[in-house]
């Protein structure tokens with residue numbers, strides 16, 4: 001029963017890491033960005049609404065994002081744990097997630113923070129733009145996403161850091177090395193937490 005979050009700047013490889021780390025802990029990875037992109041591609045009402053923001057690198061409004069996550073967290077597959085990728089990303093979303101979990105007497109166990117220098121992030125994004133063709137992977141939109149990350153999401157990391165839940169992982173290096181380092185760091189952290197419980 002592990003409930004994890006992964007937070008990292010755009011281009012940090014957070015989505016790829018989320019999938020590998022989740023597999024190790026045998027929990028589903030839930031990516032809000034992925035859900036929005038999937039809805040946008042299928043042109044669902046949510047997707048059409050979200051596209052207005054996604055393509056410009058802006059955050060989808062909290063009420064839509066919160067409703068989406070609230071709904072997803074009711075699914076059977078996440079009752080015994082999950083790794084949330086891309087949520088919460090704003091301070092109000094943190095409160096919202098706290099409330100969703102508290103209603104079930106649950107809480108977040110650890111928050112993985114992936115760190116990488118801005119210059120490296122931009123290089124990786126440019127490569128991903130060639131490989132995957134994501135609409136929000138252009139230099140201008142990327143810089144806006146990075147700026148938003150620094151302005152809004154750092155606050156989210158600070159809140160969890162204040163609760164002693166943040167596990168920072170060096171996000172430069174090969175994807176496999178980062179996965180290994182992240183898993184080792186989380187396992188070590190969870191083991192320490194267990195010891196605190198009488």
Ligand code: ADP
Nearest residue numbers: 010011032033034054058059060065086087089
């Ligand atoms: P990245 O972290 O590389 O920007 P994501 O796949 O996590 O990529 O997110 C892509 C986009 O999806 C974001 O730029 C934003 O528009 C939207 N999004 C994802 N999660 C959230 C969230 N929690 N709140 C608001 N918007 C979100």
